[in-house]
Amino acid sequence: MNIGAVSEKSGLPAKTIRHYEDIGLLKPDRAGNGYRDYSMVDVHRLRFLQRSRSLGFSVEECRQLLSLYGDSDRESADVKAIANAKLSDIDRKIAELIGLRDMLRHLVKNCHGDSRPDCPIIEGLAGEARVQ
Amino acid sequence: MNIGAVSEKSGLPAKTIRHYEDIGLLKPDRAGNGYRDYSMVDVHRLRFLQRSRSLGFSVEECRQLLSLYGDSDRESADVKAIANAKLSDIDRKIAELIGLRDMLRHLVKNCHGDSRPDCPIIEGLAGEARVQ
């Protein structure tokens, strides 16, 4: 499969896909003409990257997540440790997104258009997340 | 309030706080000695930035979200349009995080340590999100 098709299927620009290859996140075959030749596994990895990057995980975190499978030299204890750590991150992110969503919903409901100066939503903006 | 205290309260490094000032996300006062002097509103904005950046929103998106209040020249229709667009984004992100979490949970439960070659989790990795 050529890079254009993979781009469409993964939702990532071709530039980004080549970049991910440069930094070792995947290694597509090459066709006789020099074009990259992607498999469905590559598409899965790229889709996964698209998702997790857009959710605020760094490329290195994504690399760890990807290593949870596929790398046949994985060790069960490592896998579980990494996965559990990421599960905490994810739970926190979900909670924060829900907080953000509620805040915006409140804003949409209560801020009724006349540009009144003091909007009580400002309090909610910072969330009640414990710092540190 | 000095930048150190604000850093602690917002969870952002001082470097990042100064950077946000450079790109116009806040304008703290200056004390007589040249030190930046932050208000509680600044702290709120910074906390908000910390949260939304870590959730995968770009700085420009954060700028839009911040403009939903504080800018007294806001127009109700604009506010609602932006807020509603962001609400969709947030809902999608939440759904994706839940998908990611379920996948990891499944992996933790089912991948029982002996490095067996084929893990069915790979299917789940890409999610069933419709591309495009």
Added chain:
DNA sequence: CTTGAGATTCCCCTTACTGGAAGGTTTATG
């Protein structure tokens, strides 16, 4: 008064892409 913690600016480095040039390949069309 001096010592250490915290502030300032400035400049360069890093991460994670993104745009564009210059050129090779494949596909559709006259």
Added chain:
DNA sequence: CATAAACCTTCCAGTAAGGGGAATCTCAAG
């Protein structure tokens, strides 16, 4: 068959969003 459009290649440079660290300044404590 020619040739133009669409796709692919590499390479180089730029952007976005910070981070490291030097050189200097200021404040609080002993």
